[in-house]
Amino acid sequence: MDPQTLTYLAVGASLLIYLLIVWRTRALGANDFYVAGRGVGPFLNGMAIAANWLSVASFLTLAGLVAALGYQGGLYLMGWTGGYLLLAMLIAPFLRKFGGYTVPEFIGDRYGCQMARFVAILCVILVSFTLLAGQTRGIGIVFGQLLNLDIASGTALGLGIVTLFAVVGGMKGVTYSQVAQYLVLIFAFIVPAVFIALQLTGNPWPQVALGGYLTDGSGLYLLDKLDKVVTDLGLAAYTSPVGGIAMLDMVCVAAALMVGTAGLPHVIVRFFTVPRVRDARSSAAWALIFIAIFYTTVPAVAAMGRLSLAGVAEGGELVNPLFAGLPGWVAALVVAGAVAAALTTAAGLLLVIAAAISHDLTKGMIAKGVSERGEVLVGRIAVVVAAALALLIALYLGDKPPRALLQLVVFAFGLAAASLFPALVLGIFDQRMNRWGATLGMLAGLGITLAYIVYFGGGLLGMPEAPASGRFLGISPEGIGALGMVLNFSVAWALSRITPPPPERIRDLVEDIRVPREEGEALDH
Amino acid sequence: MTPENRAAYWSATLRLLVTLLVIGFLVSFGFGILLAEPLNEIHLGGFKLGFWFAEQGSIFAFVLLGIFYALRMNRIDKQFDVREE
Numbered sequence: 001m002d003p004q005t006l007t008y009l010a011v012g013a014s015l016l017i018y019l020l021i022v023w024r025t026r027a028l029g030a031n032d033f034y035v036a037g038r039g040v041g042p043f044l045n046g047m048a049i050a051a052n053w054l055s056v057a058s059f060l061t062l063a064g065l066v067a068a069l070g071y072q073g074g075l076y077l078m079g080w081t082g083g084y085l086l087l088a089m090l091i092a093p094f095l096r097k098f099g100g101y102t103v104p105e106f107i108g109d110r111y112g113c114q115m116a117r118f119v120a121i122l123c124v125i126l127v128s129f130t131l132l133a134g135q136t137r138g139i140g141i142v143f144g145q146l147l148n149l150d151i152a153s154g155t156a157l158g159l160g161i162v163t164l165f166a167v168v169g170g171m172k173g174v175t176y177s178q179v180a181q182y183l184v185l186i187f188a189f190i191v192p193a194v195f196i197a198l199q200l201t202g203n204p205w206p207q208v209a210l211g212g213y214l215t216d217g218s219g220l221y222l223l224d225k226l227d228k229v230v231t232d233l234g235l236a237a238y239t240s241p242v243g244g245i246a247m248l249d250m251v252c253v254a255a256a257l258m259v260g261t262a263g264l265p266h267v268i269v270r271f272f273t274v275p276r277v278r279d280a281r282s283s284a285a286w287a288l289i290f291i292a293i294f295y296t297t298v299p300a301v302a303a304m305g306r307l308s309l310a311g312v313a314e315g316g317e318l319v320n321p322l323f324a325g326l327p328g329w330v331a332a333l334v335v336a337g338a339v340a341a342a343l344t345t346a347a348g349l350l351l352v353i354a355a356a357i358s359h360d361l362t363k364g365m366i367a368k369g370v371s372e373r374g375e376v377l378v379g380r381i382a383v384v385v386a387a388a389l390a391l392l393i394a395l396y397l398g399d400k401p402p403r404a405l406l407q408l409v410v411f412a413f414g415l416a417a418a419s420l421f422p423a424l425v426l427g428i429f430d431q432r433m434n435r436w437g438a439t440l441g442m443l444a445g446l447g448i449t450l451a452y453i454v455y456f457g458g459g460l461l462g463m464p465e466a467p468a469s470g471r472f473l474g475i476s477p478e479g480i481g482a483l484g485m486v487l488n489f490s491v492a493w494a495l496s497r498i499t500p501p502p503p504e505r506i507r508d509l510v511e512d513i514r515v516p517r518e519e520g521e522a523l524d525h
Numbered sequence: 526m527t528p529e530n531r532a533a534y535w536s537a538t539l540r541l542l543v544t545l546l547v548i549g550f551l552v553s554f555g556f557g558i559l560l561a562e563p564l565n566e567i568h569l570g571g572f573k574l575g576f577w578f579a580e581q582g583s584i585f586a587f588v589l590l591g592i593f594y595a596l597r598m599n600r601i602d603k604q605f606d607v608r609e610e
Contacts, residue, residue: 066580071561074579078553081584085549088591089542093598207581211571221571239576241561250558258553276609278602281595288591292584299580514535516602517609518526 003328010332011146011339014184018165018177018343025177027170030372033379034101034355036172036273045279046286048175049270051182053080053287054294055131055345056138059185059338061406066302070230070238073302075254079413081288081295082254083261088284091262092271094428096280097513101272102352103265103420104360110427112506113435117360119442123419124265124356126446127412129390131264132349134409136394139342146335155394162346163387166354167380174347175273181340186293188337192330193301200307206300226307238303252479259485260413263421266345266352277516346390354382404460407478411453411460414481418445422488430496431510437496445488452480526607534605541597545590553583 001009027033040048058080066073100106104124108117136155139162144154166174190206197209201222214222227237236242241250261267271280358379363370370378397405419442426433426441457477459465468476475483512518526534556564561575569577602608 071576071579074557074576074583077580078557078583078587081587082549082553085546085587085591085594088594089546210581211569211577213571223571223573223576239573240565241558241575247559251554254554254558278595278599278609281598285588285591285595288588292588296581296584511531514538515526515531515607517607 001328003331006328006332007146007335010336014180014336014340015161017180018340021177021180022165022169022173025173025175026168027172027376030101030359030376032172033170033376034272034359035269036170036175038273038275040175040273042274042279042282043286044179045175045270045274045283046290047182048178048273049267049283049287050290050294051178051185051340051344052266052270052348053291053345054182054185054341055135055409056142056338056342057134057345057406057409058294059189059341060138060141061403063298063301063305065403065406066298067306070236070306071241072250073299075250076257076410077295077298079254079257080261081291082258083267084284084288084291086258086262087267087271088281088288090425090428091268092280092284093277093516094513095268095424096271096274097277097516098509101269101359102355103268103424104356105364107420107423107427107438108360108364110506110509111423111433111435111438112502113439114365116423116435116439116442117364119439120420120423121356121360123415123442123446125353126450127264127416127420128266128349128353128356129386129393130412130415131266131409132346132353132386132390133393133397134405134412135342135346135349136390137397137400137405139346140394142335142338142342146339151398152395156391158342159346159387159391159394162343162350163384165343166347166350166383166387170376170379171269171273171351174351175270178344178347181344182290185337185340185344186290188333188340189294189301190297191333193297193304195330196304196308197300200304206304207296210300210303222307223303226303229307238306246474248473249475249479252475252482256414256417256479256481256485257410259421260415260417260481263416263419263424264413265356265416265420266348268424269352269355270348350383350386350390353386354379357382357386400460407457407460410478411457414449414453414478414484415446417481418449418484418488422485422492426489426492428510428513430493431507432496432501433492434496434499434502436499437492437494440495441488441492444491445484448487449481449484452484453477456480530605534601534607537601537605538598541594541601545594549587549590552578552586557583 031037095106098106104117104120107120139158140151140155143158144151193206194204197206198204200214201209201212202215203209203212212222214220214225223239227239230238274280274283358375362378363375423438423442455466456471557579561579564575565573567574
């Protein structure tokens with residue numbers, strides 16, 4: 001069978017499977033639409049979390065990015081995995097105990113304040129749309145190349161399929177299709193890595209092969225050879241921190257990514273889909289395992305790709321460098337994996353934007369009397385509108401290279417770190433935190449971070465950009481979210497201590513979310 | 526649940542998570558960034574240790590910490606009789 005037919009077959013079959021899953025598990029009410037009926041087991045939820053996480057931007061460009069950056073690529077790897085440890089310990093179990101549908105709902109109830117909820121809605125929409133914009137380009141590339149369409153039509157088709165899944169399936173259908181998508185995309189990522197690891201080192205296990213000897217007769221370790229090749233070209237060694245890059249900036253970038261991960265609404269809501277608090281904790285452990293399988297393979301793929309293409313300057317920066325020159329069925333598998341990655345994250349993002357509109361804005365503020373049916377209908381319409389907006393943004397960003405859009409994704413993490421994360425953590429761990437501190441803290445963190453990103457990183461969107469020499473303490477726009485977070489915490493703490501403490505009712509709520517079950521208390525929310 | 530019990534449960538939870546977060550910070554920000562250059566002088570098979578912590582070691586540690594946290598919290602829940610059915 002020729003490769004093109006194989007590819008169509010693999011993609012067609014997998015799409016059909018996802019569609020069947022979505023239909024079989026479609027959302028029937030608000031509980032299904034927002035939190036998958038809270039019936040997802042921790043093992044499957046771990047997989048859905050991982051699929052939700054491993055976006056098309058990661059699938060296509062992360063290995064290339066790490067290959068280009070060398071040691072510093074590690075900041076992305078540790079940031080995007082370590083965030084799940086913060087989620088597991090600082091946020092997920094407590095928000096699950098709270099038992100709401102959305103992140104702004106928690107913030108509104110915890111601080112007893114519609115204003116805080118409204119600010120949280122703005123943060124959710126801003127962060128999620130920034131992430132979605134980063135995904136749309138990847139979606140366009142995947143579907144465009146698959147069917148030989150231009151980027152615009154490819155993006156429209158891909159977003160159309162995602163929208164269909166999210167509208168029909170809601171959180172429930174999307175969750176179970178994400179489980180299938182995880183299996184496809186992880187298999188599609190690992191198989192080529194195993195091939196190339198075998199070729200270069202004779203060891204099929206990419207994580208181990210990275211530290212192994214080359215089989216080319218040189219007797220050198222793979223990484224030593226790579227260091228030698230790269231330094232011979234006059235570049236800094238692959239495995240060493242690049243001189244001149246401030247330590248403080250590296251710490252800030254890693255912190256912004258890590259903390260931002262724990263503040264991302266489409267990630268947090270995945271923990272609302274399990275039946276119990278302890279399932280939220282074990283979901284995080286499973287998710288870390290499934291995510292680590294991907295993230296520990298990435299540096300192996302990156303180093304081996306860089307070595308194979310070492311002659312080419314900045315080799316393989318655009319697309320995963322190893323996709324070329326593999327057997328036909330592997331290439332077909334990789335395309336199916338890319339399609340899975342293209343669908344999964346975008347679906348999660350569309351749902352969280354829709355929930356902010358239908359549950360928080362409509363039901364929570366504008367039309368409190370709306371029926372459950374009406375609310376879910378608004379949610380479904382919001383998915384379609386959000387997808388249409390994402391398409392418009394994608395067309396506006398049309399000619400930007402994929403690397404630039406990965407940078408856009410990175411900025412979204414800084415925004416989440418500086419806005420939502422502190423409000424959530426303080427809401428759980430600081431009983432004295434009140435509406436003034438939380439609301440103004442969010443606004444201060446978000447405002448400063450957004451302004452800094454636009455001022456020093458606006459070149460990404462074709463805006464004028466200030467020179468790097470003017471940066472505060474040498475911190476890059478990718479890392480400023482860490483400072484924004486510190487500012488948010490400081491403003492919140494200071495303001496909350498000079499304004500009245502929250503009422504008794506709120507203190508009780510905080511006591512309640514800290515404990516999985518009261519003695520004799522009803523079990524389900 | 527008595528206020529004393531509640532406070533004891535919460536401080537057990539906090540003790541556990543502070544311990545685990547400190548370890549998590551050490552393997553990533555500590556070994557992977559701040560001490561990466563000196564650690565790169567040490568070799569572990571074909572890996573320089575600082576590089577290994579930055580790109581693999583910290584991730585493996587996060588996984589272990591996440592699993593340990595879930596298991597230990599289950600025990601703490603049982604100990605204070607707040608475990609869900």
